[in-house]
Amino acid sequence: MKGWLGTSLKCFTKGNVLENSAYTNSMVAQYYLFVHKPDSAGIYIAKADEKMMNQKTTDVESLWVYYTMGYYYNKVNNSEQAEKALKKALEINIKTRHTYSSHIKDVYKALAELYKKKNEGGKAYSYLKKYMEEEGRSDASRFAAMNKATEDFMLEVKQESDWHKNDLPLFIALSISVLTISGVYVRKMISGLKQKKNTLKEQTDALKNRVQTKQLEEITELAKRNDSSFLLKFKELYPDFIKELLKINPDLENSELTFCAMLKLRFSSKEIADYTFVQHRSVQQKKYRIRKRLNIPGEIDIYDFFENLTE
Numbered sequence: 477m478k479g480w481l482g483t484s485l486k487c488f489t490k491g492n493v494l495e496n497s498a499y500t501n502s503m504v505a506q507y508y509l510f511v512h513k514p515d516s517a518g519i520y521i522a523k524a525d526e527k528m529m530n531q532k533t534t535d536v537e538s539l540w541v542y543y544t545m546g547y548y549y550n551k552v553n554n555s556e557q558a559e560k561a562l563k564k565a566l567e568i569n570i571k572t573r574h575t576y577s578s579h580i581k582d583v584y585k586a587l588a589e590l591y592k593k594k595n596e597g598g599k600a601y602s603y604l605k606k607y608m609e610e611e612g613r614s615d616a617s618r619f620a621a622m623n624k625a626t627e628d629f630m631l632e633v634k635q636e637s638d639w640h641k642n643d644l645p646l647f648i649a650l651s652i653s654v655l656t657i658s659g660v661y662v663r664k665m666i667s668g669l670k671q672k673k674n675t676l677k678e679q680t681d682a683l684k685n686r687v688q689t690k691q692l693e694e695i696t697e698l699a700k701r702n703d704s705s706f707l708l709k710f711k712e713l714y715p716d717f718i719k720e721l722l723k724i725n726p727d728l729e730n731s732e733l734t735f736c737a738m739l740k741l742r743f744s745s746k747e748i749a750d751y752t753f754v755q756h757r758s759v760q761q762k763k764y765r766i767r768k769r770l771n772i773p774g775e776i777d778i779y780d781f782f783e784n785l786t787e
Contacts, residue, residue, distance in 0.1 A: 498527035499537040502544040509544075514551050521548045539568045543583050550590050562587050581610035597690055699738055700751050710737045716786045724770050732769065735762055740782040 501524035508517035524541050527533070533541065546562035549555070565583045584607035591600035691713045698706040707730060711718050714737075721728055721736055728736075738748050745759040752759075763778060772781050 496527070497531060497537070498524045498533050498541045501527060502541040505548060506544055509548060509551060514548065517548050518552070521545055535568050535572050539565050539572075539580070539583075542568070543586065546583070546590070547586050550586060550593070553593075555590060555594055558586075558590050562590065581607050584610060696741060699741065699743065702751050702753065707734045707737060710734075710740075714740065714786070717782075720785050721770070728769065732766065735766060736770075736782060739763075739766075739779060740785075742779055742783075 501520045505517040505520035505524060508514070508520065521544070525545065528538070528541060542561045542565040546558045546560075546565065549558035549561060562583055565580070566587075569580045569583070584603045588600050588604035588607060591597075591603065691709070695706060695709045695713060698709055717737070717740060718733060721733060735748070738751075743751070745756055745763070748754075748759045749756045766772070767774070767778065770781075772778060
């Protein structure tokens with residue numbers, strides 16, 4: 477392999493020959509994953525796993541090795557091993573009190589991808605959100621470091637100019653150059669950050685919508701089966717809805733809340749009757765009682781009332 481990729485491989489393999497640790501083997505595996513050669517990566521993942529059991533490894537190295545293992549297993553669709561490795565990386569992060577938070581964001585992202593593939597939208601969304609939070613903190617740290625470096629440079633040049641008064645024009649010229657370069661860099665960095673955050677926000681929103689859609693499908697099925705857990709699951713998806721109902725009438729019973737929830741989902745009277753094994757007439761009577769209990773005016777459609785309750 478030619479070019480910088482070939483040079484990288486030579487450096488990684490040479491380093492691995494010299495050290496032959498779990499960390500160096502995982503770095504070679506990372507390279508092969510980057511060039512889409514999972515079979516070759518698997519060889520070094522196995523070696524890294526063996527070294528982890530037989531050699532003492534620092535926390536930061538262990539975290540990175542477990543992340544690499546999780547990333548690899550996710551790529552080869554071994555979700556069980558991927559989850560196991562990534563969870564070990566999280567354990568190290570907790571154990572070290574988030575000392576290596578700059579590395580953990582990659583673990584969060586890998587877990588989000590893993591759970592997305594497993595169709596566990598709630599977990600995927602949770603870890604994607606954590607990844608975004610860590611990414612934001614990293615960007616802020618980089619920005620602060622750049623500002624500090626610029627300030628230190630300016631101070632150093634100023635101190636030099638205090639010793640050489642005749643160099644004032646040089647100091648001014650250097651200051652302008654540094655500020656100009658910094659300004660260009662900052663603009664590029666801010667533009668890149670905005671683009672990255674917009675992309676992540678779109679991914680997060682899309683995932684959140686998928687989660688909500690799946691939850692809605694689940695509670696709809698529970699309602700159709702007249703399952704006793706329907707109201708509990710409904711509260712998880714629409715927590716504010718129940719709160720608003722209880723604000724209007726704190727004495728509402730669970731059976732009434734369940735009935736309101738079914739109306740919120742726009743089940744017809746016939747559907748409610750079929751799912752709850754009662755007569756159609758009984759459902760109509762319940763609607764009338766709910767109107768009175770919630771003081772819903774007669775001219776307002778009851779479905780629209782519940783639809784707009786939390787808006």
